[in-house]
Amino acid sequence: MICVILYPWIRRSPCVTSTSSIRLRKFCSRSIRTLVDSIVPLKPSPEFFKMSAVPEELGKIFQYVDKNKERFIERLRDVVRIPSVSSAPDKRDDVIAMVRVTEEKLKKLGAKTELCDVGTQKLSDGRTLRLPPVILAKLGDDPSKPTVLVYGHLDVQPAAKEDGWNTEPFDLTLSCDGKKLYGRGASDDKGPVMCWLNAIESYQNCDIDLPTNLKFVFEGMEESGSEGLEELLEAKRDSFFKGIHYVCISDNYWLGTRKPCLTYGLRGICYFFIEIECAVKDLHSGLYGGVLNEATSDLIHVLDSLLDRQGKIKIPDLQNDVLPVTDEEKELYKNIDFNVSEFKTEIGTNQLLHNEDKAKILMSRWRFPSLSIHGIEGAFAEEGSKTVIPRKVVGKFSIRIVPNMEPQKVEESVVKYLTSVWNKRGSNNKFKVYMTHGAKSWVSDVNHTNYTAARAAVRHVFNVEPDLTREGGSIPITINLEDVTGTNVILIPIGCCDDGAHSQNEKIDVLNYIEGSKLLAAYLYEIGNQHQKS
Ligand SMILES: NCC(=O)N[C@@H](Cc1c[nH]cn1)C(=O)O
Ligand SMILES: [Zn+2]
Ligand SMILES: [Zn+2]
Numbered sequence: 001m002i003c004v005i006l007y008p009w010i011r012r013s014p015c016v017t018s019t020s021s022i023r024l025r026k027f028c029s030r031s032i033r034t035l036v037d038s039i040v041p042l043k044p045s046p047e048f049f050k051m052s053a054v055p056e057e058l059g060k061i062f063q064y065v066d067k068n069k070e071r072f073i074e075r076l077r078d079v080v081r082i083p084s085v086s087s088a089p090d091k092r093d094d095v096i097a098m099v100r101v102t103e104e105k106l107k108k109l110g111a112k113t114e115l116c117d118v119g120t121q122k123l124s125d126g127r128t129l130r131l132p133p134v135i136l137a138k139l140g141d142d143p144s145k146p147t148v149l150v151y152g153h154l155d156v157q158p159a160a161k162e163d164g165w166n167t168e169p170f171d172l173t174l175s176c177d178g179k180k181l182y183g184r185g186a187s188d189d190k191g192p193v194m195c196w197l198n199a200i201e202s203y204q205n206c207d208i209d210l211p212t213n214l215k216f217v218f219e220g221m222e223e224s225g226s227e228g229l230e231e232l233l234e235a236k237r238d239s240f241f242k243g244i245h246y247v248c249i250s251d252n253y254w255l256g257t258r259k260p261c262l263t264y265g266l267r268g269i270c271y272f273f274i275e276i277e278c279a280v281k282d283l284h285s286g287l288y289g290g291v292l293n294e295a296t297s298d299l300i301h302v303l304d305s306l307l308d309r310q311g312k313i314k315i316p317d318l319q320n321d322v323l324p325v326t327d328e329e330k331e332l333y334k335n336i337d338f339n340v341s342e343f344k345t346e347i348g349t350n351q352l353l354h355n356e357d358k359a360k361i362l363m364s365r366w367r368f369p370s371l372s373i374h375g376i377e378g379a380f381a382e383e384g385s386k387t388v389i390p391r392k393v394v395g396k397f398s399i400r401i402v403p404n405m406e407p408q409k410v411e412e413s414v415v416k417y418l419t420s421v422w423n424k425r426g427s428n429n430k431f432k433v434y435m436t437h438g439a440k441s442w443v444s445d446v447n448h449t450n451y452t453a454a455r456a457a458v459r460h461v462f463n464v465e466p467d468l469t470r471e472g473g474s475i476p477i478t479i480n481l482e483d484v485t486g487t488n489v490i491l492i493p494i495g496c497c498d499d500g501a502h503s504q505n506e507k508i509d510v511l512n513y514i515e516g517s518k519l520l521a522a523y524l525y526e527i528g529n530q531h532q533k534s
Contacts, residue, residue: 012401054460057208061521062461065200069514072198073181075105076513077172077188079154080183086132086155086224089123095132095220098154101137102193102218109200111139111216116236118228124273124394131228132220136240139200140213146245146531147213148524151481152193153222153251157502159184164504179510186508187495191516192250193218195494198517199242199524211528215244219477222251225271225437225477233477233484246527247481247489248451250520252471254496254512259337260458260519262451265366266443266478267400270410274302274395274418277430281307283389293427296379302431303373303395305421311353311364313371313399313416321404322368333359336467346498368407368469373397402474407438439476442486448488453530457492457522461515492523 054062084098085091103113115133116403123129132155165182167173172183185191196216203210221227231242255261273290278295279288308314340356354360364370377394380386401410418433445451446468458466471491483487494516500506 009215027210034159044057044253055207055525056527057206058460058522059520060206061199061202061208061268062518064206065514065517065521068198069510072194072514072517073174073510076181076186076194076508077183077196078193079194079203080185081158081170084171084185084220085158086221087284088158089127089129092129095155098133099135099218099220102154103137105197106135106137106139106216109139109197109204109215111137113137116232118232121227123146134220134229134232135216135218136236137218138214138240139216140163140210142213145213146527147243147480148213148527149215149217149241149247149485151197151217151219151242151247151249151251151475151477152196153189153219154193155220155223156185156188156190157223159504162439166505169506171436173192174510175507180507181510181513182505182507184506186506187253187499188501188506189222189251191508191513192494194376195250195513195517195520199521202517202521210524211421212246212524212531214524215240217477218456218479221479222475225439227437229477230480233480237484241484244485244487245531246453247485248450248454248492248520248523249475249478249481249489250492250494250516251475252473252493253499253501254493255336255338255467255469255500256342257496259464259467261467261469261493262446262454262458263469263471263493264446264451265403265443266441266474266491267366267369267402268405268407268439268479269398269400269473269474269476270407270414270438271398271436272396273432273434273436274299274397274416275392275430275432276302276395277392279389279391282391285387285389288389292389293390293429294475295429296376296390298425298427298429298431299376299379299393299395301425302418302421303397305418306371306373306397311370313369315371315413318369318399318410322402323404323411325367330359332468333362336362336469338362341498350513360432365472367402369402370400370472371397372400400474402441403443405441407435407440411435411438437476439474440479441474442479442482442489444482446490447492449527449530450488450490453526454490454492454523456526458517460522460526461519492519495520 079101082094082098083091084095086095103115106113114136115134118131118134120128121131161168167182169184172181174181219226219229252263265429276295276299278292306314338358340358340361344350344352352361354364374396378390379393380388399410415433422431455466478489495508495512499508
């Protein structure tokens with residue numbers, strides 16, 4: 001039997017279900033209002049309003065998700081509250097708490113869980129810190145069903161109100177129009193992880209048998225290079241990671257704000273530190289200024305040698321391995337729904353390096369390397385006019401790498417180039433450059449059942465054919481998951497491009513969180529459906 005539902009985008013219209021009954025903290029500020037007002041009004045094409053035929057079981061699940069919207073939002077609130085910042089040593093206990101809370105949630109759904117110790121981490125100050133355990137879990141063991149491996153991360157980027165947040169970053173806050181949930185990790189990646197739990201709960205409470213067996217890898221170090229995880233994958237290659245048919249990751253974003261997409265490529269990342277030391281302690285610039293080469297000016301000189309004004313990486317040999325763009329590839333960019341002026345508005349810039357050329361902008365984000373300078377540790381960065389000469393500064397930058405580029409080769413080129421820049425500088429200060437972590441890029445086969453199932457799932461939920469996109473960010477473990485399972489990996493993004501992952505005021509739209517829970521349920525349904533045929 002077929003059940004007919006209205007295309008859910010309609011619910012973006014003003015007749016949105018009232019959220020006044022929701023026991024949620026609401027936040028009204030001019031900045032959020034401005035943000036909401038500035039969003040280009042949705043003009044759905046006529047096909048958006050077509051009726052969509054959804055299989056009866058999925059229809060029931062979708063209704064369950066809608067009915068439990070408030071509780072699902074509370075579920076996200078519970079985990080956003082935990083400041084699980086993997087890069088901050090003093091927050092390590094919170095990362096571990098987040099891992100434990102998630103393990104409990106999985107157990108409640110009936111999963112068999114294991115917390116795997118992945119050893120220790122050496123900090124730059126020489127200290128050793130225990131890495132958060134990785135959750136490996138299994139739900140279902142039916143040999144007649146396919147097995148889907150789900151990966152997600154439980155750690156987040158740092159966030160503080162003083163950085164320019166309008167709300168407390170670790171207190172999930174609903175915007176006054178009831179459409180957006182602000183909080184660190186809301187989109188990256190606690191929201192999507194909770195969507196998986198929502199989807200599974202929905203099957204169970206609707207008394208519908210899960211169409212697949214599930215395995216989970218949830219880690220707490222993704223934002224810091226997934227330390228320890230690769231070794232765990234290798235150690236469990238012939239046990240936990242055996243017998244997996246499909247891998248699914250929800251840890252990226254739609255290309256825009258309106259149309260869902262599926263993602264088949266990621267750039268890799270090579271992260272570098274440059275340490276420069278000029279004294280044994282910080283110095284008064286009135287007493288010591290003018291008598292020594294200062295570490296900060298040395299560092300700025302070195303950092304300035306990395307990029308030219310057009311954003312071209314100046315490190316020789318680095319671009320040698322980048323594959324040329326083929327005519328076939330050029331065609332792929334033509335039909336992708338990407339609006340350059342909306343993109344500029346979202347960033348808040350009126351000038352991009354590649355003007356209004358959609359294909360060039362997308363290629364620069366997806367298939368060419370880029371270099372970004374992230375910050376300088378030790379340099380005076382607070383308010384006020386402190387007259388200090390910092391004794392030691394550490395510059396941090398990363399290079400997003402693309403297919404055919406190898407992290408080790410990138411490391412060699414960077415170290416060789418910066419050492420020569422340093423030698424020419426002629427400073428007597430102490431200088432060190434090293435790569436902290438390197439991860440390869442990843443590109444997948446979009447003709448695999450993993451993708452056809454996900455496309456059908458998008459049609460069930462959004463009644464639209466998704467764009468197939470690549471992503472400029474990195475999920476370091478993706479390629480290892482592909483290797484260790486020997487099967488196809490898909491990225492199913494849940495949030496929008498304007499979610500502000502890693503930035504101030506990170507959010508997830510309520511619509512994306514709720515429809516995203518349905519999407520993952522529909523994906524499992526379609527994997528169950530299409531696996532038998534493949
Ligand atoms: N949502 C994925 C993501 O944000 N990944 C990080 C991974 C990373 C690697 N080193 C530091 N962070 C990214 O920046 O792409
Ligand atoms: Zn992430
Ligand atoms: Zn992230």
